[in-house]
Amino acid sequence: GQQVMQIPQYQHVQEGEDFTTYCNSSTTLSNIQWYKQRPGGHPVFLIQLVKSGEVKKQKRLTFQFGEAKKNSSLHITATQTTDVGTYFCAGPLSSNSGYALNFGKGTSLLVTP
Amino acid sequence: DAGVTQSPTHLIKTRGQQVTLRCSPKSGHDTVSWYQQALGQGPQFIFQYYEEEERQRGNFPDRFSGHQFPNYSSELNVNALLLGDSALYLCASSAREGVPGELFFGEGSRLTVL
Numbered sequence: 172g173q174q175v176m177q178i179p180q181y182q183h184v185q186e187g188e189d190f191t192t193y194c195n196s197s198t199t200l201s202n203i204q205w206y207k208q209r210p211g212g213h214p215v216f217l218i219q220l221v222k223s224g225e226v227k228k229q230k231r232l233t234f235q236f237g238e239a240k241k242n243s244s245l246h247i248t249a250t251q252t253t254d255v256g257t258y259f260c261a262g263p264l265s266s267n268s269g270y271a272l273n274f275g276k277g278t279s280l281l282v283t284p
Numbered sequence: 285d286a287g288v289t290q291s292p293t294h295l296i297k298t299r300g301q302q303v304t305l306r307c308s309p310k311s312g313h314d315t316v317s318w319y320q321q322a323l324g325q326g327p328q329f330i331f332q333y334y335e336e337e338e339r340q341r342g343n344f345p346d347r348f349s350g351h352q353f354p355n356y357s358s359e360l361n362v363n364a365l366l367l368g369d370s371a372l373y374l375c376a377s378s379a380r381e382g383v384p385g386e387l388f389f390g391e392g393s394r395l396t397v398l
Contacts, residue, residue: 204386213374213389214327259326264342270317270378270387271340274326 173198175262177275184282190247192278194260201263203236203243204272209256217245217258250282286311288377288390296396297365305360305393309377316358317387318350319374327374333358362395370397 174197184190194203202221206214218227220236220243227234233246247254257279261272289308297303309316315334319327329342333352352358356377362369372394376387 206387213391214387215389216386219385261326264329264340270315270376270385271329271332271342272327272387273329274319276324276326 173262173264173273175260175273175275177260177278179278180276181279182281184250184280186252186282186284187249190250190254190280192245192258192260192280194243194245194275196241196262199240201240203240204261205234205243205245206259206261206274207256208259208277212256214259247280250280252282252284254280255282256280288375288388290373290375290390290393292393293391294394294396296398298398299365299367301365301397302361302363303365303395305362305373305375305395306357307360307375307377307390308357309375310388313377313379313388314356315378316352316356317376317378318358318360319376319389320344321372321374321392323371330360365397367397370395 176195178193204219205217207217208214218234223240224238225236231248235244257277259274259277261274264271264273288310291306317332318330321327330344331341332339336352347363349361372392374392375390378387
């Protein structure tokens with residue numbers, strides 16, 4: 172079945188440094204979503220990418236969807252302590268799965284001041 | 285506007301017992317999905333309910349069952365609990381079945397099986 176892999180598993184940065192997490196799917200995705208989960212919290216939707224090669228920005232966060240729609244990345248510029256958490260990418264479980272998502276294992280980000 | 289609410293927040297059961305978890309979706313949402321999140325892992329899709337019917341199911345055994353009520357709230361039942369069922373159970377609601385979009389998650393129910 173479809174697999175979504177994320178790297179790295181963990182990242183520890185100093186506040187102000189940049190951070191990037193990568194997501195790779197074994198199959199072509201119709202769309203990809205990103206979620207953030209703070210320690211002890213629940214996943215919160217960040218963004219959805221749909222188009223091949225799409226790039227979207229949210230303040231210091233930049234999201235990209237690969238040309239082949241099999242990979243994606245999230246880049247955070249000048250990290251802050253509020254960025255701490257685990258970032259998950261998720262693709263549809265199947266071609267007609269609607270809201271049934273297949274999540275990666277996530278990248279846990281630790282930011283030290 | 286209340287978001288997704290789940291109960292109970294924490295519970296402890298022993299092997300072989302049965303558990304029922306409850307979820308009320310965000311106002312205006314009619315589709316409820318359940319996910320299991322083991323420690324250090326991403327959420328895994330269990331099943332999805334729309335119009336009181338199970339519409340899609342992930343790779344979980346029949347011990348996991350659910351229900352959706354006319355007011356769109358939902359229950360997740362797990363029978364014959366195993367140690368490996370210990371996890372955070374997340375309910376997520378969305379506005380329309382079949383259209384990719386944002387999932388709104390509840391705070392989750394943390395189940396510990398001893």
